[in-house]
Amino acid sequence: xxxxxxxxVNYGAIQAVKDVSLNINTGEIVALIGANGAGKTTIVKTIxxxxxxxxxxxxxxxxxxxxxxxxxxxxxxxxxxPEGRHIFAxxxxxxxxxxxxxxxxNRKSITDSLQEVYQRFPILKQRQxxxxxxxxxxxxxxxxxxxxxxSQPKLLxxxxxxxxxxxxxxxxxxxxxxxxxxxxxxxxxIEQNARQALAIANRAYVLAAGHVTISGTGQExxxxxxxxxxxxxx
Amino acid sequence: MQTFWQQxxxxxxxxxxxxxxxxxxxxxYGIIKLINxxxxxxxxxxxxxxxxxxxxxxxxxxxxxxxxxxxxxxxGVIIEYFAYRPLRQAPRITALITAIxxxxxxxxxxSYLFGSTARDFPQVIKQVNYNFGGVLISNIQILIxxxxxILMVALQFIIKKTKMGTAMRAVSVDADAAELVGISLNKxxxxxxxxxxxxxxxxxxxxxxxxxxIDPLMGMTPGIKAFVAAVVGGIGSVPGATIGxxxxxxxxxxxxxxxxxxxxxxxxxxxxIVILLILPAGILGKNIKEKV
Numbered sequence: 001x002x003x004x005x006x007x008x009v010n011y012g013a014i015q016a017v018k019d020v021s022l023n024i025n026t027g028e029i030v031a032l033i034g035a036n037g038a039g040k041t042t043i044v045k046t047i048x049x050x051x052x053x054x055x056x057x058x059x060x061x062x063x064x065x066x067x068x069x070x071x072x073x074x075x076x077x078x079x080x081x082p083e084g085r086h087i088f089a090x091x092x093x094x095x096x097x098x099x100x101x102x103x104x105x106n107r108k109s110i111t112d113s114l115q116e117v118y119q120r121f122p123i124l125k126q127r128q129x130x131x132x133x134x135x136x137x138x139x140x141x142x143x144x145x146x147x148x149x150x151s152q153p154k155l156l157x158x159x160x161x162x163x164x165x166x167x168x169x170x171x172x173x174x175x176x177x178x179x180x181x182x183x184x185x186x187x188x189x190i191e192q193n194a195r196q197a198l199a200i201a202n203r204a205y206v207l208a209a210g211h212v213t214i215s216g217t218g219q220e221x222x223x224x225x226x227x228x229x230x231x232x233x234x
Numbered sequence: 235m236q237t238f239w240q241q242x243x244x245x246x247x248x249x250x251x252x253x254x255x256x257x258x259x260x261x262x263y264g265i266i267k268l269i270n271x272x273x274x275x276x277x278x279x280x281x282x283x284x285x286x287x288x289x290x291x292x293x294x295x296x297x298x299x300x301x302x303x304x305x306x307x308x309x310g311v312i313i314e315y316f317a318y319r320p321l322r323q324a325p326r327i328t329a330l331i332t333a334i335x336x337x338x339x340x341x342x343x344x345s346y347l348f349g350s351t352a353r354d355f356p357q358v359i360k361q362v363n364y365n366f367g368g369v370l371i372s373n374i375q376i377l378i379x380x381x382x383x384i385l386m387v388a389l390q391f392i393i394k395k396t397k398m399g400t401a402m403r404a405v406s407v408d409a410d411a412a413e414l415v416g417i418s419l420n421k422x423x424x425x426x427x428x429x430x431x432x433x434x435x436x437x438x439x440x441x442x443x444x445x446x447x448i449d450p451l452m453g454m455t456p457g458i459k460a461f462v463a464a465v466v467g468g469i470g471s472v473p474g475a476t477i478g479x480x481x482x483x484x485x486x487x488x489x490x491x492x493x494x495x496x497x498x499x500x501x502x503x504x505x506x507i508v509i510l511l512i513l514p515a516g517i518l519g520k521n522i523k524e525k526v
Contacts, residue, residue, distance in 0.1 A: 048414060049413070050410060050413065050414070069413070069418075070413035070414055070416075071413060071416040071417065071418050074414065074415060074416035075416060079414070079415075080414050082410070082411060082414060086408050086410065086411035086414075087411070088403070088404045088407050088408060088411065088412075089407050089408075090403060090407055091400065091403055091404060091407070095400050095403075095404075098397070098400060099400060099401065099404050099412070099415050099417065100415050102397070102401065102415050102416045102417050103415075103416035147415060148414075148415075150415075151415065151416060
């Protein structure tokens, strides 16, 4: 579905991503793990069009993405849930979701998606008229995910969805990610919470200092001594 | 008491024009954090359009008003496209200086093309004064207040209820996140300039009717006063700009009515200084701390 080849991305004067290649197949959950500053967020932002690659290619369904702007990439079926959630403060929960469906025209099908999203996240339905800024961190994360789902993505990019959340929410978020996969959406999951990410991932890549150092299935990486030592605390 | 009501009516009429202008300042600031110093000159363009359309093509009030809004909107969009868009990633001071440059360009360009002398705005509506227990209200004042009120309600509807209005608010709180849901920054910014500048165009025709006189530099002082109004109300806040506009209009009328006409501009700037000292975020502005 998505092939990244020899991607190099500069972030100002810093080369944040140095020659990364990875693949995402339709229907998978692919996890990308690694320490702070390894280049994970840079890769996600480059896929979604917020950053431009210095060299290398990103092929999505056989089409080149690297010259497209972020809204065109959303239109092509890739939605990003940004790190830190970035919900629209000052807009109500319902308006945030409405903006998630910004590029869709068919009102009937938007209403249907809204009902689905409310079914999956009942708390958002309860709070639909509230200012999104008044939600708790976990609720904001759910809103950010729900907003991305409102664009009906084929590929969902999740950047640190569990960051800063209470343990009870973290488990819920991982359950939701699996449910999203079951419904046929492909997921690229960026996580510091490596153990849980690898447990639900079909395949995973370990990123260190802008390079992919290890890759394999989620189970292989969980069993890999180097991964255990560096990322699983043991 | 009679004088009080009289000045209140005069102040509200003038204030509603400042409010229309202040709304454009605050909307543009909200979305690209630029003080568009050329905004007052769009109001001048609106007034000139009103002048020529009424004189040459015998437009009635409504036609002149609506067409000047279209002309205002188009000028705003063109200015943003050519002057500000190329500087989107540049430091904010660069865009600010460019805005001052655009303002000079419009003022001097119009002086060159049409002459710098003041001219009488055609009285497309014959002035009639109504006497309410000694308080004189003209039909023009009623028209100004009604037009401003309708435009403000329409603006509120666009911002709160339409998809583009919601997108505007989304871009102003988080431009990156807005792009990530598919909102085009360029289109949304153009839309904001169009709406804000349409209000300025309308204000130009209204002031022409009210003061009877227009000239290419007419946008300068009201532009700065409307900017003060936007800051007083809380720059970036739409209701704040409306309140600020009315306050500045009332203040100016008040200063005039106590016989200090010569100091009416100074009084407005004094208010700006006081507000910046005691309430830097303005009346309805959020005190946003810069995130590190």
